[in-house]
Amino acid sequence: MKILVVGGAGYIGSHMVKRLSQLGCAVTTLDNLSSGHRDAVLYGNFIQGDLADRALLKGLLQPGRFDAVMHFASSIQVGESVQQPAKYYENNVTNTLHLLDAMRESGVQRFIFSSTAATFGEPQYTPMDERHPQAPINPYGRSKLMIEQVLQDYDRAYGLKSVCLRYFNAAGADPDGQLGERHDPETHLIPLVLQAASGRRADIAVFGRDYDTPDGTCIRDYIHINDLCEAHWLALQSLMQGAQSQRYNLGNGNGFSVQEVIDTAIRVTGQPIAVRDAPRRDGDPARLVADATLARQQLGWQPQFADLATMVRHAWGWEKQRP
Protein backbone atom coordinates (compact mmCIF):
# COMPACT_ATOMS: atom_id res chain seq x y z
CA MET A 1 0.00 0.00 0.00
CA LYS A 2 1.16 3.52 -0.79
CA ILE A 3 0.44 5.94 2.03
CA LEU A 4 0.93 9.68 2.32
CA VAL A 5 1.56 10.61 5.96
CA VAL A 6 1.04 14.32 6.49
CA GLY A 7 2.79 15.43 9.66
CA GLY A 8 4.99 12.33 9.65
CA ALA A 9 7.86 14.16 11.39
CA GLY A 10 5.81 14.82 14.52
CA TYR A 11 5.35 12.75 17.66
CA ILE A 12 2.51 10.49 16.55
CA GLY A 13 3.21 10.73 12.80
CA SER A 14 6.82 9.56 13.15
CA HIS A 15 5.77 6.44 15.06
CA MET A 16 3.14 5.77 12.38
CA VAL A 17 5.70 6.10 9.57
CA LYS A 18 7.88 3.52 11.29
CA ARG A 19 4.98 1.14 11.84
CA LEU A 20 3.62 1.42 8.29
CA SER A 21 7.07 0.89 6.81
CA GLN A 22 7.65 -2.17 8.95
CA LEU A 23 4.31 -3.51 7.71
CA GLY A 24 5.57 -3.19 4.15
CA CYS A 25 3.82 0.01 3.07
CA ALA A 26 5.50 2.54 0.80
CA VAL A 27 5.37 5.70 2.88
CA THR A 28 5.81 9.31 1.88
CA THR A 29 5.97 11.93 4.62
CA LEU A 30 4.92 15.50 3.98
CA ASP A 31 5.83 17.85 6.83
CA ASN A 32 6.66 21.56 7.03
CA LEU A 33 8.94 20.92 10.05
CA SER A 34 7.25 23.75 11.95
CA SER A 35 7.15 21.46 14.97
CA GLY A 36 8.34 18.10 13.66
CA HIS A 37 11.91 16.88 13.23
CA ARG A 38 13.50 15.65 10.02
CA ASP A 39 15.53 13.05 11.92
CA ALA A 40 12.32 11.53 13.31
CA VAL A 41 11.36 10.29 9.84
CA LEU A 42 13.22 7.00 9.83
CA TYR A 43 11.66 5.43 6.74
CA GLY A 44 10.33 6.24 3.29
CA ASN A 45 10.39 9.43 1.26
CA PHE A 46 10.42 12.82 2.90
CA ILE A 47 9.08 16.02 1.40
CA GLN A 48 9.38 19.28 3.27
CA GLY A 49 6.33 21.32 2.39
CA ASP A 50 3.27 23.06 3.69
CA LEU A 51 -0.41 22.29 3.20
CA ALA A 52 -0.89 25.96 2.34
CA ASP A 53 1.13 25.30 -0.84
CA ARG A 54 -1.59 24.13 -3.19
CA ALA A 55 0.76 23.76 -6.15
CA LEU A 56 2.95 21.42 -4.13
CA LEU A 57 -0.08 19.35 -3.13
CA LYS A 58 -1.26 19.13 -6.73
CA GLY A 59 2.17 17.98 -7.87
CA LEU A 60 2.48 15.47 -5.04
CA LEU A 61 -0.95 13.88 -5.26
CA GLN A 62 -0.72 12.52 -8.79
CA PRO A 63 -3.48 10.05 -9.71
CA GLY A 64 -2.52 6.54 -8.64
CA ARG A 65 0.39 7.65 -6.45
CA PHE A 66 -1.33 7.03 -3.07
CA ASP A 67 -3.96 4.61 -1.82
CA ALA A 68 -4.70 6.59 1.32
CA VAL A 69 -3.74 9.66 3.31
CA MET A 70 -3.15 9.88 7.06
CA HIS A 71 -3.26 13.41 8.41
CA PHE A 72 -1.38 14.18 11.65
CA ALA A 73 -0.31 17.75 10.93
CA SER A 74 -2.03 20.29 13.14
CA SER A 75 -1.60 22.86 15.84
CA ILE A 76 -2.43 21.19 19.15
CA GLN A 77 -2.15 23.59 22.08
CA VAL A 78 -5.48 24.36 23.67
CA GLY A 79 -4.32 27.54 25.46
CA GLU A 80 -2.64 28.93 22.37
CA SER A 81 -5.79 28.26 20.36
CA VAL A 82 -7.71 30.63 22.63
CA GLN A 83 -5.06 33.35 22.18
CA GLN A 84 -4.49 32.80 18.46
CA PRO A 85 -7.63 31.23 16.97
CA ALA A 86 -6.72 32.35 13.44
CA LYS A 87 -3.66 30.09 13.52
CA TYR A 88 -5.88 27.14 14.46
CA TYR A 89 -8.54 27.73 11.84
CA GLU A 90 -5.85 28.32 9.22
CA ASN A 91 -3.66 25.32 10.04
CA ASN A 92 -6.29 22.84 11.13
CA VAL A 93 -9.25 23.75 8.93
CA THR A 94 -8.17 25.71 5.82
CA ASN A 95 -5.04 23.65 5.24
CA THR A 96 -6.92 20.39 5.73
CA LEU A 97 -9.44 21.55 3.11
CA HIS A 98 -6.54 22.09 0.71
CA LEU A 99 -5.37 18.55 1.36
CA LEU A 100 -8.86 17.15 0.81
CA ASP A 101 -9.16 19.14 -2.44
CA ALA A 102 -5.91 17.69 -3.73
CA MET A 103 -7.12 14.22 -2.76
CA ARG A 104 -10.36 14.73 -4.65
CA GLU A 105 -8.53 15.90 -7.74
CA SER A 106 -6.27 12.86 -7.72
CA GLY A 107 -8.99 10.38 -6.77
CA VAL A 108 -7.60 9.31 -3.36
CA GLN A 109 -10.69 8.15 -1.49
CA ARG A 110 -9.41 7.05 1.91
CA PHE A 111 -8.48 9.35 4.76
CA ILE A 112 -7.48 8.79 8.40
CA PHE A 113 -7.89 11.93 10.47
CA SER A 114 -6.36 12.77 13.86
CA SER A 115 -9.21 14.11 15.94
CA THR A 116 -9.34 14.64 19.67
CA ALA A 117 -11.25 14.30 22.91
CA ALA A 118 -11.33 18.10 22.85
CA THR A 119 -14.17 17.88 20.30
CA PHE A 120 -16.43 16.81 23.19
CA GLY A 121 -15.87 19.75 25.52
CA GLU A 122 -16.97 19.38 29.15
CA PRO A 123 -17.82 15.73 29.80
CA GLN A 124 -21.48 15.11 30.52
CA TYR A 125 -20.63 11.55 31.54
CA THR A 126 -17.56 9.31 31.67
CA PRO A 127 -16.30 7.13 30.18
CA MET A 128 -17.17 8.97 26.98
CA ASP A 129 -18.36 6.97 24.01
CA GLU A 130 -19.07 8.13 20.46
CA ARG A 131 -22.64 9.11 21.38
CA HIS A 132 -21.41 11.78 23.79
CA PRO A 133 -22.51 15.23 22.51
CA GLN A 134 -19.76 17.23 20.85
CA ALA A 135 -19.62 20.77 22.22
CA PRO A 136 -15.99 21.89 22.15
CA ILE A 137 -15.02 24.74 24.46
CA ASN A 138 -11.96 26.09 22.65
CA PRO A 139 -10.87 26.87 19.07
CA TYR A 140 -8.61 23.80 18.97
CA GLY A 141 -11.52 21.44 19.64
CA ARG A 142 -13.79 23.39 17.29
CA SER A 143 -11.23 23.25 14.47
CA LYS A 144 -11.07 19.45 14.75
CA LEU A 145 -14.85 19.08 14.99
CA MET A 146 -15.26 21.22 11.85
CA ILE A 147 -13.15 18.76 9.88
CA GLU A 148 -15.11 15.83 11.30
CA GLN A 149 -18.24 17.51 9.92
CA VAL A 150 -16.60 18.37 6.60
CA LEU A 151 -15.68 14.69 6.24
CA GLN A 152 -19.32 13.62 6.66
CA ASP A 153 -20.34 16.02 3.89
CA TYR A 154 -17.47 14.93 1.64
CA ASP A 155 -18.44 11.30 2.06
CA ARG A 156 -22.05 12.03 1.06
CA ALA A 157 -21.10 14.27 -1.86
CA TYR A 158 -17.82 12.83 -3.13
CA GLY A 159 -17.67 9.32 -1.68
CA LEU A 160 -14.53 10.12 0.35
CA LYS A 161 -14.25 7.47 3.06
CA SER A 162 -12.67 8.54 6.32
CA VAL A 163 -12.00 7.42 9.86
CA CYS A 164 -11.72 10.10 12.55
CA LEU A 165 -9.75 8.90 15.56
CA ARG A 166 -10.37 10.91 18.69
CA TYR A 167 -7.31 10.54 20.83
CA PHE A 168 -7.54 11.01 24.53
CA ASN A 169 -3.97 11.46 25.88
CA ALA A 170 -1.26 10.06 23.62
CA ALA A 171 1.69 8.93 25.73
CA GLY A 172 4.80 6.78 25.82
CA ALA A 173 7.40 6.27 23.15
CA ASP A 174 8.76 3.75 20.67
CA PRO A 175 9.75 0.68 22.75
CA ASP A 176 12.93 0.40 20.62
CA GLY A 177 13.99 3.82 21.89
CA GLN A 178 14.31 5.36 18.41
CA LEU A 179 11.43 7.82 18.65
CA GLY A 180 9.58 9.80 21.27
CA GLU A 181 7.85 13.02 22.20
CA ARG A 182 9.80 16.18 21.32
CA HIS A 183 7.51 19.20 21.36
CA ASP A 184 8.95 22.67 21.76
CA PRO A 185 7.61 24.13 23.90
CA GLU A 186 6.58 20.94 25.68
CA THR A 187 3.18 21.24 27.37
CA HIS A 188 2.27 17.61 28.01
CA LEU A 189 2.37 16.11 31.45
CA ILE A 190 4.41 12.92 31.05
CA PRO A 191 7.37 14.40 29.15
CA LEU A 192 7.44 17.35 31.54
CA VAL A 193 7.44 15.06 34.58
CA LEU A 194 10.28 13.03 33.06
CA GLN A 195 12.25 16.18 32.27
CA ALA A 196 11.95 17.04 35.96
CA ALA A 197 13.28 13.54 36.73
CA SER A 198 16.23 13.82 34.35
CA GLY A 199 17.16 17.31 35.50
CA ARG A 200 16.28 18.93 32.18
CA ARG A 201 13.90 21.12 34.19
CA ALA A 202 13.72 22.02 37.86
CA ASP A 203 10.27 20.73 38.79
CA ILE A 204 6.80 19.83 37.62
CA ALA A 205 3.86 22.16 38.26
CA VAL A 206 0.60 20.49 39.25
CA PHE A 207 -2.19 22.57 37.73
CA GLY A 208 -4.83 22.45 40.46
CA ARG A 209 -5.39 20.19 43.47
CA ASP A 210 -8.99 21.21 44.04
CA TYR A 211 -10.74 19.18 41.36
CA ASP A 212 -13.59 16.85 42.22
CA THR A 213 -11.42 13.72 41.96
CA PRO A 214 -10.11 11.39 44.69
CA ASP A 215 -6.76 13.19 45.10
CA GLY A 216 -7.93 16.55 43.76
CA THR A 217 -5.81 16.45 40.58
CA CYS A 218 -7.12 16.00 37.01
CA ILE A 219 -7.72 12.55 35.61
CA ARG A 220 -6.79 11.61 32.05
CA ASP A 221 -6.86 8.46 29.94
CA TYR A 222 -3.32 7.84 28.64
CA ILE A 223 -2.92 5.71 25.55
CA HIS A 224 0.39 4.30 24.36
CA ILE A 225 1.62 5.70 21.07
CA ASN A 226 2.01 2.20 19.58
CA ASP A 227 -1.56 1.29 20.50
CA LEU A 228 -2.66 4.51 18.84
CA CYS A 229 -0.71 3.60 15.71
CA GLU A 230 -2.22 0.12 15.71
CA ALA A 231 -5.70 1.70 15.71
CA HIS A 232 -4.73 3.77 12.66
CA TRP A 233 -3.52 0.67 10.86
CA LEU A 234 -6.72 -1.22 11.66
CA ALA A 235 -8.81 1.78 10.58
CA LEU A 236 -6.93 1.95 7.30
CA GLN A 237 -7.43 -1.74 6.68
CA SER A 238 -11.15 -1.40 7.39
CA LEU A 239 -11.42 1.31 4.72
CA MET A 240 -9.40 -0.77 2.26
CA GLN A 241 -11.89 -3.58 2.83
CA GLY A 242 -14.81 -1.30 2.04
CA ALA A 243 -15.98 -0.20 5.48
CA GLN A 244 -18.10 2.91 5.85
CA SER A 245 -16.71 6.14 7.27
CA GLN A 246 -16.53 6.04 11.06
CA ARG A 247 -15.46 7.93 14.17
CA TYR A 248 -13.79 6.21 17.12
CA ASN A 249 -12.79 7.34 20.60
CA LEU A 250 -9.38 5.96 21.55
CA GLY A 251 -8.28 5.45 25.12
CA ASN A 252 -7.84 2.60 27.57
CA GLY A 253 -10.86 3.42 29.68
CA ASN A 254 -8.62 3.86 32.74
CA GLY A 255 -8.15 7.28 34.22
CA PHE A 256 -4.98 8.31 36.06
CA SER A 257 -4.62 11.49 38.06
CA VAL A 258 -1.75 13.96 37.63
CA GLN A 259 -0.48 12.87 41.05
CA GLU A 260 -0.62 9.20 40.05
CA VAL A 261 1.41 9.98 36.94
CA ILE A 262 4.05 11.71 39.06
CA ASP A 263 4.11 8.83 41.58
CA THR A 264 4.46 6.32 38.73
CA ALA A 265 7.33 8.35 37.26
CA ILE A 266 9.14 8.41 40.61
CA ARG A 267 8.82 4.60 40.81
CA VAL A 268 9.82 3.96 37.20
CA THR A 269 12.78 6.35 37.08
CA GLY A 270 14.04 5.91 40.63
CA GLN A 271 14.67 9.65 40.61
CA PRO A 272 13.33 12.32 42.94
CA ILE A 273 10.87 14.67 41.21
CA ALA A 274 10.28 18.14 42.63
CA VAL A 275 6.60 19.07 42.56
CA ARG A 276 5.20 22.60 42.68
CA ASP A 277 1.52 23.38 43.13
CA ALA A 278 0.12 25.83 40.61
CA PRO A 279 -3.33 27.26 39.79
CA ARG A 280 -5.74 25.40 37.54
CA ARG A 281 -5.02 25.69 33.82
CA ASP A 282 -7.93 27.24 31.88
CA GLY A 283 -10.16 24.77 30.09
CA ASP A 284 -8.99 21.59 31.85
CA PRO A 285 -11.94 19.27 32.60
CA ALA A 286 -11.57 17.32 35.86
CA ARG A 287 -11.86 13.92 34.21
CA LEU A 288 -11.52 12.70 30.62
CA VAL A 289 -11.83 8.96 30.09
CA ALA A 290 -12.67 7.18 26.84
CA ASP A 291 -15.05 4.34 26.18
CA ALA A 292 -13.33 2.68 23.22
CA THR A 293 -15.72 -0.28 22.98
CA LEU A 294 -16.65 0.60 19.40
CA ALA A 295 -13.02 0.51 18.22
CA ARG A 296 -12.54 -2.81 19.98
CA GLN A 297 -15.68 -4.29 18.45
CA GLN A 298 -15.50 -2.92 14.92
CA LEU A 299 -11.75 -2.72 14.35
CA GLY A 300 -10.68 -5.55 16.64
CA TRP A 301 -8.40 -3.07 18.40
CA GLN A 302 -6.66 -4.41 21.49
CA PRO A 303 -4.22 -2.16 23.33
CA GLN A 304 -0.92 -3.91 24.12
CA PHE A 305 0.56 -1.31 26.46
CA ALA A 306 -2.40 -0.24 28.58
CA ASP A 307 -0.32 -0.14 31.75
CA LEU A 308 0.67 3.42 32.77
CA ALA A 309 4.05 2.28 34.13
CA THR A 310 4.93 0.80 30.73
CA MET A 311 4.07 4.05 28.98
CA VAL A 312 6.19 6.01 31.45
CA ARG A 313 9.05 3.48 31.15
CA HIS A 314 9.14 3.81 27.36
CA ALA A 315 8.95 7.61 27.60
CA TRP A 316 11.78 7.53 30.16
CA GLY A 317 13.93 5.43 27.81
CA TRP A 318 13.48 8.17 25.24
CA GLU A 319 14.01 11.08 27.66
CA LYS A 320 17.37 9.66 28.78
CA GLN A 321 18.87 9.59 25.27
CA ARG A 322 16.84 11.98 23.15
CA PRO A 323 18.58 14.62 21.04
Ligand code: UFG
Ligand atom coordinates in the same frame (compact mmCIF):
# COMPACT_ATOMS: atom_id res chain seq x y z
N1 UFG B 1 -0.63 19.14 33.74
C1 UFG B 1 -0.02 19.59 34.89
N2 UFG B 1 1.20 20.18 34.77
C2 UFG B 1 1.82 20.36 33.58
C3 UFG B 1 1.19 19.89 32.41
C4 UFG B 1 -0.05 19.28 32.53
O1 UFG B 1 -0.56 19.48 35.99
O2 UFG B 1 2.92 20.94 33.57
C5 UFG B 1 -1.95 18.48 33.85
C6 UFG B 1 -3.02 19.17 33.04
O3 UFG B 1 -3.61 20.20 33.78
C7 UFG B 1 -3.96 18.01 32.75
C8 UFG B 1 -3.03 16.79 32.68
O4 UFG B 1 -1.81 17.19 33.31
O5 UFG B 1 -4.82 17.84 33.82
C9 UFG B 1 -2.72 16.37 31.28
O6 UFG B 1 -2.29 17.51 30.54
P1 UFG B 1 -1.65 17.43 29.09
O7 UFG B 1 -1.32 18.82 28.68
O8 UFG B 1 -0.58 16.41 29.08
O9 UFG B 1 -2.83 16.86 28.20
P2 UFG B 1 -4.30 17.45 27.99
O10 UFG B 1 -5.22 16.50 28.66
O11 UFG B 1 -4.45 18.86 28.31
O12 UFG B 1 -4.36 17.46 26.40
C10 UFG B 1 -4.55 16.35 25.61
C11 UFG B 1 -3.93 16.61 24.25
C12 UFG B 1 -4.57 17.79 23.61
C13 UFG B 1 -6.04 17.58 23.57
C14 UFG B 1 -6.58 17.23 24.91
C15 UFG B 1 -8.01 16.82 24.80
O13 UFG B 1 -2.57 16.81 24.39
O14 UFG B 1 -4.06 17.96 22.31
O15 UFG B 1 -5.89 16.15 25.48
O16 UFG B 1 -8.70 17.20 25.92
F1 UFG B 1 -6.67 18.69 23.15
